[in-house]
Amino acid sequence: MQITVIGLGKMGLSLAKQLTRKGHVIQGYDVNPKISDDYVHENMTYISDLSTLKEASEKNVVFLLLPAGNPTNESIDRLSRLLHSEDIVVDFSNSYYQDSIKNYDRLETMNIHYYDCGLSGGVSGALNGACMMLGGDDNLDPQIISILQSLCVEDGFNYYGQPGSGHYLKMVHNGIEYGMMQAIAEGLELLHAQKRYTFNLEKVTSNWSNGSIITSALMDNIHEELHADNQLSQFQQKVHASGEAKWMVSEALKEEVPVPTVALSLMKRNASLTEQQFSNQVLSAMRYNFGGHKEY
Structure with missing residues (x-):
């Protein structure tokens, strides 16, 4: 399988570093091309165009580490046109769980597997061992479970087997x-x-x-x-x-x-x-009106 980490901010780059340290050969993508200057490792290749995912000879496994809302949803929309049947998306954003269910339903129609993953532990956790709560269908590749477990502290991984449950x-x-x-x-x-x-x-x-x-x-x-x-x-x-x-x-x-x-x-x-709460002015005005109280 070909692992691609999309979104190389603090969390995404930290997770990518942990993956490469553990011997995984991965790709990284970010809208900021200069991010490649921040981390160089023999196991990590930076790509500048996501359309290369369409040409992959192996199963694509995409780790999404983007802000919740439009950045994540728009990326999933784009991925839906690039990925193949049986490819996998693991969404680590802090997305609203109803959005995650919609993304699951959309990709399911194309036989692309979508999993929503709550990621806790901050930057240090992503780099050294996190806590993950994974949602999705009940048919998860054991190899993906093994990879995600390896990125967590002991007993820090659990799989809940229902779409949206990880983000909930x-x-x-x-x-x-x-x-x-x-x-x-x-x-x-x-x-x-x-x-x-x-x-x-x-x-x-x-x-x-x-x-x-x-x-x-x-x-x-x-x-x-x-x-x-x-x-x-x-x-x-x-x-x-x-x-x-x-x-x-x-x-x-x-x-x-x-x-x-x-x-x-x-x-x-x-x-x-x-900066200045109007409600406090309302309270002060009422105190003055009924009791003659002045604020000093």
Whole structure:
């Protein structure tokens, strides 16, 4: 089989590096041709035209590592005109699971196998061993399972055998991540603001990263940043949301399942993007009107 990694950003190039380190001979493609200057390996060839996939003598296995939405969907549309029957697409984007089902259905009509794969672990995971949750039909080539398992930490791979299930799991996974990040942020906010004790937050997060109940990769992440700069001065107070938590909250509303922690963590991020919230002016105006309260 011929493995082609499409999308050589931070995640895609890291996954390509892990593949080549493990002895796989692969192709890489990115809209930025200069990406070939960033990594040279005897097992990796850069291609400048995806139409070469149509001429492949072996089965194509395409790993897609593109942004969710139009970049992924448009690439799948293009691949549908290039790939052969029995070729395979593994979509590692954080796509909305309903889009993934549509992509599965479209490629199935051409007998091209589409699998949606939630990929967790960040850049380090893609490079050194990730967590993957794979969705798709129940007829997966054992060789593909072997390759994907080899790219994961021990017990970090699972195959769920239903179209869209991998990206549905990644949606919920990322919603949980929002809530956990918010809880850590609020705890550190209190430690930063209180006046009773003098805490070095780098030391605190190091302490909590070793043996505590709240030990986690996220705690390790913030400890690493605090070690570099205890004031986190390079980071703004704006926090963007990439979409998965919004989809999760929407799905929870459809299913009538309460997810208040995830919903509030999403609202907190949305609020951080507003320079001056009109709602605060409304609150201040009401306080003044009924009680004569002035804000100073």
